[in-house]
Amino acid sequence: MSHPGFRRSTSTNIGASSGYRRLEGKIAIVTGASRGIGKAICKNLGGKGCSLIMNYTSDTSAEPTQTLASDLKQEYGITTIVIQADMGHEAGPAHLVETARNHLKHPKTGKFTIDIIINNAGVANNLSIEEANADDFAFQYNVNVRGPLFLMKAALPYLPTDRSGRIVNLSSVSASMGFHKQSVYGGTKAALEAMTRTWSRELSERATVNSVNPGPVDTDMYAEPSPEWQRRMAGWLLNTPLAAGRDGIDPPEVVERAKKDGGRTATADEIAGVVAMLCSADSGFCTGSVICANGGMRFSP
Structure with missing residues (x-):
């Protein structure tokens, strides 16, 4: 874990010297940050000067997440906080936000702002109708649907009040393609897209809210x-x-x-690039949308 105080970067890396640190001074939560798309998102946002609250779930992910955080801090001069919290557990999202606030709040005023939230953590099982069971249904919906919802609930008091906030949800083409054996997984991603639209209205004075929908990505999953x-x-x-x-x-x-x-x-970096675009000021008039991040496998309506 890096120094528990937010600070502006003094990095002299090429991104900083070239004026590309467009997220300087911002703080982002990235769930599922240890590998794959989450790792690539952390690298992209960190390279733009964004400080990171990096979440992971399992004990086996502790070392790779800490290593990534240390590398990004050294390369980009950003603040990185690593927090273990299970997004599938009812108390996990609140624990993530409260731990981050305790580390990053202003020492005198107690002010704490979460500028960006990337709901990336997710699980997937491919089961036919005959194979479907209650335990798997609860497992996938708790992580993929309840987790993002409860994270937004916990983060709500700390979102910006000037529409500068950015929420990006990692959905999937499975939400709309009807792939075999994805009754549950596809349903979780369709639910996440439905929440994206609802949140875009509820948070219209606080943040934009969008989803991206990758197809197959070269990751562990x-x-x-x-x-x-x-x-x-x-x-x-x-x-x-x-x-x-x-x-x-x-x-x-x-x-x-x-x-x-x-x-x-796709590569994880290609998905991260679309996510980062939605985190920029240039995306300020885009909300409630599902943005194509799948090479055209599924054209967005």
Whole structure:
């Protein structure tokens, strides 16, 4: 954990010297920050000068999250706070916010503002109707739906009051594509998109609220898809405009896998770039939307 006090950066990295630290002075919560898309989002926001409250759940994620936080602090001169909290537990979101406030509030005034919230933590199981069970239903909905809702509830007193806040929810094309065995997972992401629209109205004087909807991404969650899943996804990837593997541009292993799978997956950095765009001041007149972050597999309406 870094020094428990917010400070402006004195970094001389290329981002700072080039004037690209567009989130200087902002504080962001990123749930599920230890790996994959969450890790890439932390790197992107940190490179723009944003201080980070980095959340993880399992004990095995403690070391990689601490290492990432230390690396980002050293490279970009930002404040990083690492907090273990289970977004699937009823008390987890409140614990995350209260711990962050205790570390970052102004020592004299007690002022604490959360400028950006990235609801990234999520779980997925692929189960058919016959395989569905109550425990899995509760597990996925508690993390993917209740977690973001309760995090917003806990963070509400600390959001900006001038519309400068930014909330970005990580949804999925599964919310609208009707993939096999995703009755529960797809339902959780559809619920998250519905909450995005509701929050955009309730928080209209505080923050913009948007979702992004990745398709397959080259992360741990998608590392070992079953042959059946690959076969079902191949047709979708073949019709995704930006999924074609490109000789001489993409790494050779990506091109070869794309030939087998029907197309390439996104990189975590590509998703993080869309998220970061929605965190900027330039996105100030965009709210209540689901933004395409899937290469065109699912066109946003």
